[in-house]
Amino acid sequence: MMGHAVCGILLAGGQSRRMGGGDKCLRELAGKTILQHVMERVSPQVKALAINANGDPARFDDYGLPVVSDSIEGFAGPLAGVLTGMEWAAEHVPGCELIATFATDAPFVPTDLVPRLQAALERSGSDIAAASSGGRAHPVFGLWPVALREDLRDAMIREEVRKVDVFTARYKLVTVDWSNAPLDPFYNVNHPEDFDRALELLQP
Template sequence: MKLVTTDIPLTQGVLLAGGLARRMGGGDKPMRTIGGRTILERVIARLSPQCSGLILNANGDPARFASFGLQVVADDVPGFPGPLAGILAALDWTAANRPGVEWVLSAAGDCPFLPRDLVARLHDARTRENAQLAVAASGDQSHPVIGLWRVALRGELRHALVVEDLRKIDRWTARYPLATVTWPTEPLDPFFNANTVEDIAEAERLAALDDAS
């Protein structure tokens, strides 16, 4: 598919690592190792060339991520309300620290094989479709955690989270014109995420394919 976007807007990236990893017995999923590198290292390597900067959304002691050299931004909505709180934290941080940046790209911190054209294709789709937001998909599966968010919508998102107690991303995105961009799942699904111990074993196999590409 040929992209029509020639100038990709400055886009702040946020890696969402605030999950509790209950299916792995706790701990930080992005810190698990596959193919000799942590999942988080792989995510950073994929997104750094595509974004004007990266921050990490995580709760708890930020020192555990110190070796990655990223600013760690915690949720400020109490009760671990999910990824929307992490997206809101990133929008607020960007507004305060990167005033010239109008867009934030969110990605799950446990997706080691993200597309190298993720930001470009999402921007291309939301421009062509005159959309307010854009999210990724693969096969028949939407991945609303992986998307483009307009910084100017942060007030509306805060109201939805705090006043309406809204938690599901797709319920919020349904309020706006939304572009969805689909990637193929062969030779591997670029949005594969490591949720279980069994997934780590599969990720090892996929990492060999990905590193060879």
């Protein structure tokens, strides 16, 4: 499994109601957008990277990455982004057998996320790997086989599955835990006060 190429998909498709609407990941934090912080940390870990976002893709022009909108309509949540990433990789990145998914509101995402998830997948013989920190699951930070795309599409369309854990419960899942001290690497900027805290953490 370690020899398998991994592609990355940045999940930016969510509707940011708690931050007053708009694209949370395009908010600036210590001189860079939150998306830039995430990209800098995850780009070296993957063979190719794309942004999953709905609406006008032009707002991501400055990032130089492909932008793919959900292949299932109706803002179907993170699973739609996972499916979109699988289908994008299958079509555009020959030889990519796994996709890594990253939320784009977590500016401190681990720089060893993909290698640790991939090592756990190989060691355990699991189908899917996901991250946790301090015992709390973060299923949108995961490693998924591109080969599951038809199963996932079927689950979403025919069964209307929307929750990540409902889908992953059908497969062998391995979870890899990161320490959340002194800082939770999956700290996400969901509310205005989270933004202020992240700014404090990024100050030298």
